[in-house]
Each structure stands twice: as C-alpha cells, then as structure tokens.
Amino acid sequence: xxxxxxxxxxxLARAKSRLSDTAGxxxxxxxxxxxxxxxxxxxxAATAVGGVxxxxxxxxxxxxxxxxxxxxxxxxxxxxxxxxxxxxLRHGTAVVRAVRPQSPVAALNADLPxxxxxxxxxxxxxxxxxxxxxxxxxAGIGTTLLAAAPGHDLSPAFGPGSxxxxxxxxxxxxxxxxxxxxxxxxxxGEDLRAALALGVGPRTAAAAARLLIPGQ
Numbered sequence: 001x002x003x004x005x006x007x008x009x010x011x012l013a014r015a016k017s018r019l020s021d022t023a024g025x026x027x028x029x030x031x032x033x034x035x036x037x038x039x040x041x042x043x044x045a046a047t048a049v050g051g052v053x054x055x056x057x058x059x060x061x062x063x064x065x066x067x068x069x070x071x072x073x074x075x076x077x078x079x080x081x082x083x084x085x086x087x088x089l090r091h092g093t094a095v096v097r098a099v100r101p102q103s104p105v106a107a108l109n110a111d112l113p114x115x116x117x118x119x120x121x122x123x124x125x126x127x128x129x130x131x132x133x134x135x136x137x138x139a140g141i142g143t144t145l146l147a148a149a150p151g152h153d154l155s156p157a158f159g160p161g162s163x164x165x166x167x168x169x170x171x172x173x174x175x176x177x178x179x180x181x182x183x184x185x186x187x188x189g190e191d192l193r194a195a196l197a198l199g200v201g202p203r204t205a206a207a208a209a210r211l212l213i214p215g216q
C-alpha cells in the first residue's frame with residue numbers, strides 16, 4: 001500500500017516557540033526548516049510512501065520542500081487566518097483525495113528530524129490493518145502520525161493531549177517497538193537532545209551544530 005503523507009508546517013517565523021530556551025529568535029526559523037527538510041526527505045525515501053503533501057503558507061519552506069520532491073499547497077484560503085494544525089490537515093487531505101479518492105492518507109508531524117524511512121514504513125504497514133490508527137509521541141501525550149485507510153476520514157484532533165483524543169475518536173493506537181525515530185518530535189531543548197542522540201538528518205545536524213546545547 002502506497003501512502004500519501006500530509007505534513008503541516010507553520011510559517012517559520014512562528015514555528016518552534018517552545019525552543020526559546022535553546023535557540024534564539026534568529027535561529028529558530030532555520031531550525032524549524034531543517035527539521036521539516038529532514039522529515040520530508042526521510043519520508044519520501046520510505047518504501048510505503050507514494051508522495052508527500054506539505055501544507056504551508058511560508059514561501060521559503062514551500063520552495064525548499066518542493067525541491068526535495070514534496071507537493072506544497074497553501075492553507076485553505078476559505079479557512080480563518082491561522083486556522084491551525086487540524087484545519088491544515090483537513091485541507092491537505094481534501095487536496096489528496098480530490099485527485100485520488102481512495103488513497104490511504106497519513107498526517108505526519110514536520111518536526112521529526114531523526115526520522116528513519118524503514119521505521120516509518122513499519123508504522124505505515126501496521127496502520128494498513130485498521131480504518132484509522134495513530135502513533136503516540138515519545139512523551140506519551142501527543143501524536144506524531146495519524147493514518148486513515150481508503151474510504152475513511154482522517155478526522156485529526158492534534159494539539160496538547162491528542163493521544164487521548166485520537167483514542168477516544170476510535171482510532172487504534174499502534175503499539176510498536178523500535179520505531180523511536182517516528183515518535184521523537186521536537187518541541188523543547190530536551191526533545192532536541194533526544195533526537196540528536198537518535199541521530200538526526202544532515203540539515204538538522206548542521207543547524208544544531210551552530211547551537212550551544214548542554215549535554216549534546
């Protein structure tokens with residue numbers, strides 16, 4: 001089964017505000033872009049992935065991610081400005097299924113800089129057994145991937161505490177070993193250190209090398 005992934009990305013100037021303890025205002029946009037680039041590059045290399053659609057209004061991010069092979073689309077112009085993550089995911093899913101109505105679709109966070117293609121494929125292969133399923137984040141509170149099989153709505157409920165909301169919505173929680181790279185999103189300095197320990201992609205490695213990160 002070839003999946004299409006929908007990856008939402010905020011304008012870079014507003015991304016990763018919780019990293020302020022580790023990266024200053026002048027550094028965070030570049031770090032957020034590096035996370036997204038390494039995430040998209042790894043996703044496109046996964047054998048289970050047929051394509052990636054990035055939903056963003058940031059022109060630099062759109063240009064750089066399109067250069068990697070992703071399709072980029074702006075946020076829905078009919079949505080309220082800054083409609084948020086779930087609105088972006090609904091819009092991206094609609095774009096995908098307008099072309100391929102029976103495509104399996106998965107939402108993937110844009111901040112998985114340690115993502116490994118083979119681990120992502122393992123998660124998506126497991127997701128193929130269920131109408132809707134999700135993978136919790138490393139903290140066990142949020143969600144890094146939400147999948148919907150052909151003929152089923154994605155029904156995203158991302159945000160703080162999304163693990164519980166997705167479970168309550170009827171999505172099956174995927175319990176898998178050795179997929180740490182798909183679970184390790186980066187919101188804080190501690191998350192970044194954990195991702196670096198796993199081994200990040202080249203763009204994040206270069207961006208992180210310019211930071212002074214205690215414990216790195």
